[in-house]
Amino acid sequence: MRYVYADNAATTPVSKKVVEAILPYMTEHYGNPSSLYAIGQTAFSAVDKAREQVAAALGADKKEIFFTSGGSEADNWAIRGAAALGAKKGKKHLITTKFEHHAVLHTMAALEKQGFTVTYLDVYEDGLVRTEDVEKAITDETCLVTIMYANNEIGTVQPIAEIGKICKDKGVLFHTDAVQAVGHIAINVKEQNIDMLSLSGHKFHATKGIGALYCKKGLRLPNLIEGGAQESGRRAGTENVPGIVGLGVAITEMCENIEENAKKVSALRDRLFEGASKISHSRINGSTEKRLPGNFSMCFEGVEGESLLLMLDMNGISASSGSACTSGSLDPSHVLLSIGLKHEVAHGSLRLSLSENNTVEDVDYILSVLPGIIDRLRSMSPLWDHIVENEKQ
C-alpha cells in the first residue's frame, strides 16, 4: 500500500541536510557554548551562525533573534512580555483574533484572569481579519496587537504588512505567530513592520522543540525564563545546540527554494481541491487565494472527521481534522466555528497539509480513495439520510 504523509502542518520530517548538519554537534562538538575550551567554542560559533541564518531569513539582525523551545514559548514570551510592559504604563488592553493557536488564546485567557482586557477580532467566512477592524479596536489602552501570520487549520494568510503599518502609526506593539508561515512564504520583518515574530523549527524540516522569537532592537521584554546568561541574558538555559544548528540549516534551505516550492506545492493543493470539490455536499474552508501553499481544508456533510481520518489512515494516508472527536473536547475546532461553520458541518472537516516532498501521484492516490471513504461513511450515516430527505422536501 502507498503511504502518503499529508499532515505537514502538524509537523514535518527532518530534512537530510539538517540531520547531517546536526549529528556532529551531538558526537564531536558536544561542548557547552558557554565553555571556553575548543569544543565549547565550536558550539558557540555554530549557534552564532544559526542566529545569522535565521535573521537573514526574516530580514532581521542577528541580535534580534532569541532561540526558544518552540512556537509556544515564543508566543508566551512575546505576549506576556508585552502585557507586562503595557501594564507598567497603565495600558492593559490586548487585541488578537478568534482563531489563533491555543498558545496565544490560552495565554490571553491567563492574562484576562490577571485583569487585562482582550478584544478577539472576527475573521469572517473567508478566514481573514479586516484591517479596519484592527484599526477600530485599538485604543489608548492597547499595549499589543497579536495576529497570526497564517492559520494552522485553514491556512489563510492575514494582511500582515497592512496591520504592521497600522500598529506602527498608532504606536502599538505588533506580534505575529508565524509558526505556519516561516519557510513557506516570504517574510521581511522590517518591510512588514513586525515588532515580534514567533517561529518553530519542526514546521519546516528542523527538529521538534526548537524555535525562536524575533524581537526588534530596543524592545526589552521582561524575561520569561530566568537563569543563566544565555541569549544575551534574555532566555536562560543551556542552548539546544543541535536543534539550533538544524533550525539555521532548515530555514536557509527553505528560503532558498521558497518560490519554487510554493509554486509546486500550491499546484498540488489546487489539484486536490479540484478533485475533492467534485464530492457532493462539500465546501472549502477559507479563502482559496490568500492561503498557505500546502493547506487544503474542506468539510464533507454527513460524515464525522475522526472516522474519516482513521479510514484514510487505514489506506496509508496521514491527515488531520478539526472535528470534536479529534480536538479531544466535545466541540469542533474554534477555528472552524470562527469562520461561521455550523457544528454539524465543522464535525466533517478534513485538513491535508502538503509539502514539497509530496507528488502528483500522492495527490491522485488521495483522490482515488477519498470519495469511496466518504460514500461508505455516508451510507451508514443517519445524518446523511436526514440531509437527503430534507432536500427532497
Next chain:
Amino acid sequence: MQYSEKVMEHFANPHNVGEIPDANGVGEIGNAKCGDIMKMFLKIENDIIVDVKFKTYGCASAIATSSIATDMIKGQPISEALKLTNKAVVEALDGLPAVKIHCSVLAEQAIKAALADYYKRQGIDPEPIVGKIEEHDHDACHI
C-alpha cells in the same frame, strides 16, 4: 488517546450495518450538533430480537460501540437487551478512552429507544419497562 484493537476491528468492519425495512422497533438518539447520531432497527418476534441493524454518524468509537452492542443483543430476549449497560459495552471493546465513554452510553440509549418504540407501536407505555430515555440536547453532549 488510543483505541483498543477491538475498537479498531469493529470500526474497520462493523457488524449489522444497515436498515431493516420491516423493523418493528426503531430508535434514534444523539444529534448532529454533538457529532454523533445512532439509529437502531429491531425486528422482534415472540419477545426475541431476531434481527438488529444500525446506522451511525460519529467517530470511530461511536461506530464500534454500535457494532458490538448490536452483536450483544442479537438473538437475545428483550429482557436481556434491557439489561445491557454501557459498562458491558465498554468491557466488550476492551475499554474506551475516557473522552469516548459517552459513545457507549449512546449505544445503550439507542437500543432502549428502539425498544420503547416497539412497545409504543403496540399501545403499551414503554416507560415502566424501558425507563426514561434521555433527551440528547446540546448540553447532553457533555455526558
